[in-house]
Amino acid sequence: MSPGQLPLPLVYAAAMGEADFLVSDANRDAVRWLETWRDWPRPQAVLTGPPGSGKTHLARVFEGRTGARVIDDADAADPETVFHAWNAATADRPLLLCARPVPPAWPHRLPDLASRLAATPLLTIRDPDDTLLAAILAKHFADRGLRLSTEVAAYVLARVERSFAAVAAAAAALDAAALDAGRGVTVPVAREVMEAQFDLGLD
Known part of the structure; x- marks a missing residue:
């Protein structure tokens, strides 16, 4: 780099393929649940975890495998949209809702949505080892x-x-x-x- 030359910030693309997802004890239970989606008791699931834990990466892998509908930051999404997506989910096109907090902490005020989320399996990515x-x-x-x-x-x-x-x-x-x-x-x-x-x- 020549004197006085400013380094240019580079935009990089994170590897988001299935082979790039790192499985450990922190996320193994969530991964196994998503792998057995055909056996779910209902075609919806909620995936939570701390920032940077790979929720979006795992959700995109799941979406690519199954054709599922994925809603990122579901806690901040329009509650009516989440409610209708929950109702529209089927065994052939399941729904995966991703968020940092667990559903009881989501700031929506729809009793019908709250009752549905309370009955939805919760997958959690824990802090890393x-x-x-x-x-x-x-x-x-x-x-x-x-x-x-x-x-x-x-x-x-x-x-x-x-x-x-x-x-x-x-x-x-x-x-x-x-x-x-x-x-x-x-x-x-x-x-x-x-x-x-x-x-x-x-x-």
């Missing part, structure tokens, strides 16, 4: 075309907040720092980022 955090960090790097060394991975994972969102934020910050420096992500680069990113919950 160390193995999944490491795999997610590696995926974020791979999505950006970055090399993640064992040393950098160990350094970051020992200091990052134990959440999907914090790992994603750390990867983005490391990518930006490496681009700005015109070099790869090294331990010194990681140290600078980790010491500066207090807003990410990093040490």
Whole structure:
């Protein structure tokens, strides 16, 4: 990079294929339930989990496999739309509602919808374990075309907040720092980022 040249922010596409979804104890129950959709007691399900946990990725894989209707951020969607989608779901075209909070916390005021959601199976993606955090960090790097060394991975994972969102934020910050420096992500680069990113919950 020449002196004074500004690094351009790159738009990257996360790998969202079925083979790119990472299965661990945090999401295994949800994955198994979606795999057995033909045996569901009713053709609807709710998928919840923390930010960055892969809800949208898993929902898109499910949609591609089954032709299901998927509503992201269902807690913020028009309740009438959700209500009619729930009623329209069939065994051949099930409905998957995705949201961060569980349905009792959704801010709608439709008693008929509330009663339906109360009877809908709830699938939950739990907080990640160390193995999944490491795999997610590696995926974020791979999505950006970055090399993640064992040393950098160990350094970051020992200091990052134990959440999907914090790992994603750390990867983005490391990518930006490496681009700005015109070099790869090294331990010194990681140290600078980790010491500066207090807003990410990093040490």
